[in-house]
Amino acid sequence: MLKYRNITFIGAGSMAEAMISGLINKEGIAPNQITAANHSNIQRRIELIDKYEINAVSFDEVSLNNTDMIILAVKPKQAELVLQQLKPNLQDHHIILSVLAGISTGFMEEIITKELPVIRVMPNTSSMIGESITGISAGKYVNKDHLDLAQELSEAIGKVKVISEKHMDVFTGIAGSGPAYFYYLLEHMEEVAVEKGMDREIARDIAAQTLYGASKMVIETSNSPEELRKKVTSPNGTTAAGLLALDENGGGKAIEAAVENAAKRSKTLREEFEKVPVR
Numbered sequence: 001m002l003k004y005r006n007i008t009f010i011g012a013g014s015m016a017e018a019m020i021s022g023l024i025n026k027e028g029i030a031p032n033q034i035t036a037a038n039h040s041n042i043q044r045r046i047e048l049i050d051k052y053e054i055n056a057v058s059f060d061e062v063s064l065n066n067t068d069m070i071i072l073a074v075k076p077k078q079a080e081l082v083l084q085q086l087k088p089n090l091q092d093h094h095i096i097l098s099v100l101a102g103i104s105t106g107f108m109e110e111i112i113t114k115e116l117p118v119i120r121v122m123p124n125t126s127s128m129i130g131e132s133i134t135g136i137s138a139g140k141y142v143n144k145d146h147l148d149l150a151q152e153l154s155e156a157i158g159k160v161k162v163i164s165e166k167h168m169d170v171f172t173g174i175a176g177s178g179p180a181y182f183y184y185l186l187e188h189m190e191e192v193a194v195e196k197g198m199d200r201e202i203a204r205d206i207a208a209q210t211l212y213g214a215s216k217m218v219i220e221t222s223n224s225p226e227e228l229r230k231k232v233t234s235p236n237g238t239t240a241a242g243l244l245a246l247d248e249n250g251g252g253k254a255i256e257a258a259v260e261n262a263a264k265r266s267k268t269l270r271e272e273f274e275k276v277p278v279r
């Protein structure tokens, strides 16, 4: 069970913080079970200690003796170096989770050489408030207990889907990067309202609640997005006019292209940063 486990984040940036915040808001995971390690930014460590009362240390000070789960949360390009540096201190009881976009379990397993469980976990920043949707896929040495633990951790920050690793790129394109597309949408909606003289804060609330309500309708009713869209669209009404403008301006295609391009980038990150490790 997660509540008896100690967790060390390697990397203490936005994604690590979103997960830390979600985890300690969840009953059962005490701040002192969590350690975050970063490269050199002392100010950032102080900020995390003050805000969450977790332990925060520099990468050089990190000790893995009392850790059960290591969560890699550095940039994909740092994967190889960080794993090489961790390798001498890895122990048989360690479970390695990686939130790194693109980087495969096979590559990580190859670097660490020990037969340790490596699990890819793709959350999003809504972990911060326990509303992530997190994709997990297991490496070669993962058993049911390891997977259950990764699932439990992911459930502490939102919902979970266990997926095949071959779908991780598209999952990242939809869910890892997805919040940014919706923020972009909200920014644009807000801007139009502001241009028409509406107060920015009010416009923001209106747009955000509209998105939240629409999402909740998809999640909580048995209707598909298409059915729900049709229910909003009165013949010859305002929605039809709005959707026509979306179509004419390539709205649907733009959304598809965003997901495709993010998924493609996930794949090219792998090609760029997975080199054959030097043993």
Ligand SMILES: NC(=O)C1=CN([C@@H]2O[C@H](COP(=O)(O)OP(=O)(O)OC[C@H]3O[C@@H](n4cnc5c(N)ncnc54)[C@H](O)[C@@H]3O)[C@@H](O)[C@H]2O)C=CC1
Pocket (backbone or CB within 6 Å): 010, 011, 012, 013, 014, 015, 016, 037, 038, 039, 040, 041, 059, 073, 074, 075, 076, 078, 082, 099, 100, 101, 122, 123, 124, 125, 176, 177
């Ligand atoms: N930001 C997001 O929404 C999501 C990010 N991810 C993945 O999470 C990972 C981290 O992304 P962000 O948090 O956005 O990046 P970030 O740039 O905010 O954080 C990276 C962290 O790694 C630390 N770091 C760099 N080199 C290090 C080293 N040698 N040892 C220890 N720490 C080191 C940095 O000090 C920093 O704290 C990436 O691999 C990304 O693909 C996954 C899902 C969503």
Ligand SMILES: O=C(O)[C@@H]1CCC=N1
Pocket (backbone or CB within 6 Å): 101, 172, 176, 177
């Ligand atoms: O932009 C990125 O590469 C990371 C991975 C998913 C979300 N943020």
